[in-house]
Amino acid sequence: MPLFHRIARIQKAAIPFTLDGVACEGKAGDSVLTAILCHAERLRQSEFSGAPRAGFCQMGACQDCWVQCEDGERLRACSTPLTEGMRIITARRT
């Protein structure tokens, strides 16, 4: 079950993106963090232990929510608006 649950903005335009290669839809107005956590239970795996992480402060301070894109770009999920075609990876690259 995803971590987040929507209470409004449900009728907004869909924004397609991929999560670990799987096609997903966010909503207009989503942050990357919201879009991911409405589908999944984690944003990333710790580089150290591999333990799952899903952010913490959601205001750009704790830096816990950096996610990677397939092209290698890194995004701070809580402060980045979701845009169409983002290809996000939540699994640690081994």
Add this chain to the structure above:
Amino acid sequence: MSARANPLIVGAGPAGIRAAQALVAAGLRPTVVDEAPRCGGQIYRQPLVDDGRDAQSRYGSEAAKAERLHRDFAALQDRIDYRPQALLWNLRDGIADIMHDGAHQRVAYDGLILSTGATDRVLPLPGWTLPGVFTLGAAQIALKAQACTIGTNVVFAGSGPLLYLVAWQYLRAGVQVAAVLDAAPLSAKINLWRGLPLAPAVVLRGLKMAAELKLSGTALHFGVAGLRIEGEARVERIAFRSGGRAHSVACDGVGYGLNLRSETQLADLAGCAFRFDPRDRAHLPVNEASGRSSVAGVYLAGDGARIAGADAAEAAGERAALAVLEDRGLPYDVARAAALKRMLQRIDRLRDVLEAAFPYPAHWADEIADSTLLCRCEEISAGEARQAIKDFSLSELNRLKAVSRIGMGRCQGRVCGGAAAELLAGETGRDIASVGRLRAQAPIKPIPFALTSSDQTNEEQHDEAH
């Protein structure tokens, strides 16, 4: 009259907005740099797009204040140099380094108002890195700015007025609130009666929220300790002690926080002197009632200077702007400055009451297990930090950082710094005031390695009027 650069305001929350308004009213054109895409700060944060909810459902009792601030700031647009979604990551000699949209900008300033706000203060708990565990501020941001809840059956834990406010907001949003776990004993709430004459509406609203939570069947526990968050891939339960008994509550989300901590990195880079503040239990930039810091031309306002809340931030932002005017030799409203000072003093007395009613559980730091992660960024345990303190006979926080990497991760100690200071004080038998504070480093937040070079340096773009 020689041309002077424009004043620079960092942060477009309640303090920054009122500061900008007062400077504009005096004919100046401040630069306003803010990380968010829209003004309001965290307290009055706006959604990225209209989500069909009105201000009342988003900000509750504070809706009118939020709307006024958003409207007043919008009215300034043509008369300020507003740079949203921009990170001011370094300051030196009247020049600010700013990252905007992957590009680097340099902005010259004359007069700097830092209204950088605050984030949740926390102490580490077992399991606090599990998905589904968020700060109280994060739980509230998800709800008001993203129209999402962090779970369907949520526990709220910690201390501070935000604990009850967020729990109540979730209840109102139709979420099952599994429990509210208050670090403070119920007896601490007696202090709220002292707050009644100072701010009756605030105190009564808080009591009403607690009563509504209670009536809804939400379990309220006081004097909790020994919190432990459990789960495999995500939060599933929270265990704790209360009233001499062990408890465990199933949940799929946790909102956690122990009041707030000031964002002081830029004040540090600006060269401001700091001193230990017993109420906030933190080193804070020295700040006069006028908002003047120890450095000429640098002013502090709002929760980034000392935790006092949004109403105080509005007043302090305006007051700091008046100090800027005075220091530039411009006329300013002396009576208004005095009124703002009185307003701030009254709020400060209320703050003392709130601190007594919602105290920080410093004693929790004594029972942080060696196995608990202290640093989330680099997964350094409390035990590793304690070992470093012993092995190297450490007594100062930056030495602990050098040896253990506590505070050296991506967050630069924003999350762990307070707890690390508590641990160091506890291990060495010293007072928390004497173990030092983590020095800020530029860039104050991560910036891409490949920032494109400066699109324009506006060092020559001066305010012609003065």
